[in-house]
Amino acid sequence: MEIEKLQQSSIGYPAVPITLEFKMADFDPVALTNNLKSDIGPCFLFTGHPKPDEDGYSFIGVDPVESLSYRNGQLTIQNVSGIKKIDTNLKNYLEKLLNKFKTPRLPSLPPFLGGLAGYFAYDYARFAETSLSEVADPDELNDADFLLFDKVIAYDHKTQTVTLSKIVPTENFTGDFQATQRELSEFKQLVINNNYQSTLPNFELRSDFKLKFDAQEFAEKVSETKQHIVDGDIFQLILSNPQSAQMSGSLFPLTKTLFHDSPAPYQFYYQHGNFETVGSSPETLIAKHGQKLFTYPLAGTRRRGKTDIEDQRLAYELTHSPKEVAEHNMLIDLGRNDLGKISQFGTVEVTQTRKLRYFSNVMHMGSTVESQVAKNVTPVQIVESLMPAGTLSGAPKIRAMQLISDLEKQKRGIYGGCLGYFDFSGELDFCIGIRLAYRQNNHLVVHSGAGIVADSVAKNEYQEFNNKAKNVIDAIQKLQASEVIK
Numbered sequence: 001m002e003i004e005k006l007q008q009s010s011i012g013y014p015a016v017p018i019t020l021e022f023k024m025a026d027f028d029p030v031a032l033t034n035n036l037k038s039d040i041g042p043c044f045l046f047t048g049h050p051k052p053d054e055d056g057y058s059f060i061g062v063d064p065v066e067s068l069s070y071r072n073g074q075l076t077i078q079n080v081s082g083i084k085k086i087d088t089n090l091k092n093y094l095e096k097l098l099n100k101f102k103t104p105r106l107p108s109l110p111p112f113l114g115g116l117a118g119y120f121a122y123d124y125a126r127f128a129e130t131s132l133s134e135v136a137d138p139d140e141l142n143d144a145d146f147l148l149f150d151k152v153i154a155y156d157h158k159t160q161t162v163t164l165s166k167i168v169p170t171e172n173f174t175g176d177f178q179a180t181q182r183e184l185s186e187f188k189q190l191v192i193n194n195n196y197q198s199t200l201p202n203f204e205l206r207s208d209f210k211l212k213f214d215a216q217e218f219a220e221k222v223s224e225t226k227q228h229i230v231d232g233d234i235f236q237l238i239l240s241n242p243q244s245a246q247m248s249g250s251l252f253p254l255t256k257t258l259f260h261d262s263p264a265p266y267q268f269y270y271q272h273g274n275f276e277t278v279g280s281s282p283e284t285l286i287a288k289h290g291q292k293l294f295t296y297p298l299a300g301t302r303r304r305g306k307t308d309i310e311d312q313r314l315a316y317e318l319t320h321s322p323k324e325v326a327e328h329n330m331l332i333d334l335g336r337n338d339l340g341k342i343s344q345f346g347t348v349e350v351t352q353t354r355k356l357r358y359f360s361n362v363m364h365m366g367s368t369v370e371s372q373v374a375k376n377v378t379p380v381q382i383v384e385s386l387m388p389a390g391t392l393s394g395a396p397k398i399r400a401m402q403l404i405s406d407l408e409k410q411k412r413g414i415y416g417g418c419l420g421y422f423d424f425s426g427e428l429d430f431c432i433g434i435r436l437a438y439r440q441n442n443h444l445v446v447h448s449g450a451g452i453v454a455d456s457v458a459k460n461e462y463q464e465f466n467n468k469a470k471n472v473i474d475a476i477q478k479l480q481a482s483e484v485i486k
Contacts, residue, residue: 003177010170015101015424017113018177020164020184027155027162028195029058030255033269035194036062037252042147044117045255045269046421048287048429056157059112059421064147067272068093068118071142072134073127090127090144091380097148098379098422101167105425110154111289114167115423118146119270119277119433122388122416129398135405139440141413145272153191164188167424201250205480209243209446209473212408219458221407228403229454236327237394237403240412240449241465243473247444251276251437253483258475262360266431268419277414279436280471282359283366285418286386287429293339293371293382298357299331299391299451300324300365303467315356315363327453328354328365334390334397335369342385343371361470379422389432392416392449414438415447437472446472 010016029045037043044061066079070090077084094116101114124143126132150167164184168176213221218241225237252269255278259267264280283298302318305311318324332350339348352368373382393416394400415438420430437446448469450461 007173009104009106010173013102013104014170015103015167016170016173017103017106017109017165017167017424018180018184019109019113019166020181020188022162022188023160024155024162024192024195025160026195027058027160028197029060029155030259031197032153032191032195033060033062034200034252035196035198036060036190037271042067042272043269044147044149046117046419047267048265048420048431057110057112058155058157059110059117060153061117061147061149061151063149063151065150066148068116068144068146068148069142069272070124070144071140091384094146094380094422095378098424101150101424102426103167103424105290105427109165110156110163111427111429112152112154112421112423113163113165113425114150114152115421116146116148117270117421118144118272119414119419120144120383120387120417121414122392122412122433124417125388125401128384129401131398132401133405135408136410138410139413139443139445141411141440142275145270145275147272151187162188162191164191200253200256203247203249203251203253203479203483205245205247205444205476206442207246209245211241211243213241215459215462218462222452222456222458222461224407225403225452226454226456229452234400234403235330235395236451236453237400238392238416238449239404239452239461240408240415240447242412242415242445242447243469244443244445246442247439248442251278251439251444254278254437254475254479257479258472261475261478262435262471264359264435268431270419274441275438277419277433277436277438279419279433281419281431281433281435282357282364283389283391283432283434285389285420285430285432286383288373288379288382288427291373293343293373295335295339295369295386296366297328297331297335297369297389297391298364298366299328300354301464301467302363304358304361304363311363318363318365319354319356323453323455324365325354327451328367330395331390332367332369334395335367338386338390339369339371342374342377342382344374347372359471362467379426379428382428383418383430387418388416389418391451392432392434394451412447413445415445416449435468435472437476446476
């Protein structure tokens, strides 16, 4: 954008993005991230394409100016000044940061040019809902973790355009413009020179996966959940069953295997300190484009058929199951209610209902709920109002979450939370933390769950969470086999 137009757009804002665009047909986000990131440095790779009629983008951030880790009410801040720990309300701190660097929204450019990228864990909800109790935390998992990027690589997969951006203070805009353009030109050359496949970090699976609950224990949990439904406490609950193993090395090589074998609307990699996560999530928690909000409930599951005929039979079975349809409709209502808290009155509408969505190992029914955001609602309030998704908690949401704490008895971490970005312009996009693996130190976890309702059959629900985890487990085992061959 020309300096005069950019200067005009920046009036009234404390910061503004300066950008450089160029075409690159062979852009490889995994290879580029691998070459640009350091072995220990924080890193963010996020590809989002939630709707077929929207452009899909990949975003890469490898050199954050600040990192934020939040656990049990304490925020750890790390930047060039060092490390600082404070007891604080994370929402207030994030909002101050987003306001400090607030930029104009430039519609012709990608929706993430600089801001906060990271995740809210499922367990972050207890800071907004005081009735939720604290649970065991054997892995010392953060409740939220974010990286602040003032420089981002964005790639539009439809137009094959790379956009490099740098956020600069408006007060220094004129003086910084030429210097920033030179910096982005050097950055362009760095991107071009590093867009090639190279040796990935090592990964080693050092033990077999072990489920937290075996089939009998899980059946007992299902029975206990169904009794709560009979008693009128809840209508539905998402009961999860993590499986864990020991590993060494990095999870980054899993990106290449999982992204290729399990395409999904969202694919991501996030590293900060001794935590890494890789995922291929099919579900949006919340996205904001301009003044419009979108959430996409995804519920109702069948495995994929081994033949086209079996696939069609299972699809018919899913869409005609009274249990699955009722469960999905209930979660549409949860999405409508959650959006209603932060939307202009009368603008919440369901624009797509129970459309079949196919993935590598499972199929789901998906719906779309849209609205216009209410005035004076902040980006952090938007995400807090939606999380955790009803599709990962149950209905009524708060009571279901209370019972999840009693049944599962330990933190879920990023599973059931959300991962994505807050752009300094107010745009945001967060996917639900599912179909993922994460590690804390050398402890590797693959987490999945099943929706329990009154007529659930324990063995079927046990198979459902295994079906959901299968693509991630398969990718890990495939990666391990390739490492052995090397």
